[in-house]
Amino acid sequence: MGLVPVVDQKSGFCYGVIRAIKQAETYLKDNNQLKSLGSIVHNKLEVERLHSIGIEVIGHIELEQSKNTTLLIRAHGEPPSTYETAKKNNLKVIDCTCPVVLKLQERLKKGYEEIKPENGTIVIFGKKNHAEVNGLLGQVNGDAIVVENKQDLEVIDYTHPITIFSQTTKDPSAFSEIVAEIKKKAKEAGLPSDKLTTHNTICKQVSSRHPNLREFSASNDVILFVSGKESSNGKVLFETCKSTNPRSYKIERESDILSEWFNPGEKVGICGATSTPTWQLEKTAQYIKSL
Numbered sequence: 603m604g605l606v607p608v609v610d611q612k613s614g615f616c617y618g619v620i621r622a623i624k625q626a627e628t629y630l631k632d633n634n635q636l637k638s639l640g641s642i643v644h645n646k647l648e649v650e651r652l653h654s655i656g657i658e659v660i661g662h663i664e665l666e667q668s669k670n671t672t673l674l675i676r677a678h679g680e681p682p683s684t685y686e687t688a689k690k691n692n693l694k695v696i697d698c699t700c701p702v703v704l705k706l707q708e709r710l711k712k713g714y715e716e717i718k719p720e721n722g723t724i725v726i727f728g729k730k731n732h733a734e735v736n737g738l739l740g741q742v743n744g745d746a747i748v749v750e751n752k753q754d755l756e757v758i759d760y761t762h763p764i765t766i767f768s769q770t771t772k773d774p775s776a777f778s779e780i781v782a783e784i785k786k787k788a789k790e791a792g793l794p795s796d797k798l799t800t801h802n803t804i805c806k807q808v809s810s811r812h813p814n815l816r817e818f819s820a821s822n823d824v825i826l827f828v829s830g831k832e833s834s835n836g837k838v839l840f841e842t843c844k845s846t847n848p849r850s851y852k853i854e855r856e857s858d859i860l861s862e863w864f865n866p867g868e869k870v871g872i873c874g875a876t877s878t879p880t881w882q883l884e885k886t887a888q889y890i891k892s893l
């Protein structure tokens with residue numbers, strides 16, 4: 603079809619994922635196997651590759667039964683209870699919690715200590731049951747309200763102080779909308795403005811991708827967004843592409859691609875989430891060339 607693939611040079615793994623994978627690979631140079639609590643990345647092909655070099659993904663139930671071995675904690679972070687289990691089971695921990703997430707955990711804990719004596723509420727804008735959010739909730743004994751959308755705002759007590767945080771991979775504009783709505787409700791309830799504190803804790807590695815992807819999507823005829831189905835930032839970043847270029851398609855692997863999406867000679871932009879490896883973007887480009 604003479605298609606022209608263009609790989610987005612600003613896509614690919616974020617710093618936190620690169621760091622976690624490097625630490626796992628370094629360990630596996632001298633060891634045969636490493637247990638990872640959850641997948642290091644939400645990307646099937648990369649998980650398959652990591653499995654082939656010795657990474658075994660386990661869940662929290664298997665963690666309880668794992669003893670005297672090495673455990674990798676991925677970039678999303680974990681609640682304190684995971685570290686307690688690891689200690690109890692004599693596990694050696696390779697802690698790959700992203701420093702950005704670690705900082706957020708600390709800020710959340712501090713915010714909680716400040717606000718609790720005043721019966722205040724911690725609000726986390728994030729996805730319920732997401733690993734990072736579970737790790738954050740663990741810092742405050744689960745005593746926070748996780749907000750996914752405006753309907754979730756009804757349960758907040760607007761008569762006492764409120765401190766808002768965000769999961770690191772959320773959409774910045776959605777966060778602004780939620781904050782504006784909370785501010786409105788707090789004002790209606792008569793809460794003094796200095797009793798409402800907002801911390802925009804969205805990771806710069808994610809937020810900076812939105813303007814870039816808008817520009818990239820506008821400059822190509824068709825967009826192929828490569829991402830695992832479970833990737834939280836993948837969903838958000840794909841929506842940014844789709845809102846700029848309606849001919850955007852989210853794919854997990856090459857076999858998802860349909861030739862009817864393209865006209866001969868078109869420019870096909872290939873980009874992805876923070877959990878999409880560059881090698882997969884390049885491989886997709888080779889496939890597009892061959893059509």
Ligand code: SF4
Pocket residue numbers: 616617618619677678700701702703770771805806807808876
């Ligand atoms: S998106 Fe940001 S916070 Fe999350 S792992 Fe990557 S670098 Fe760390």
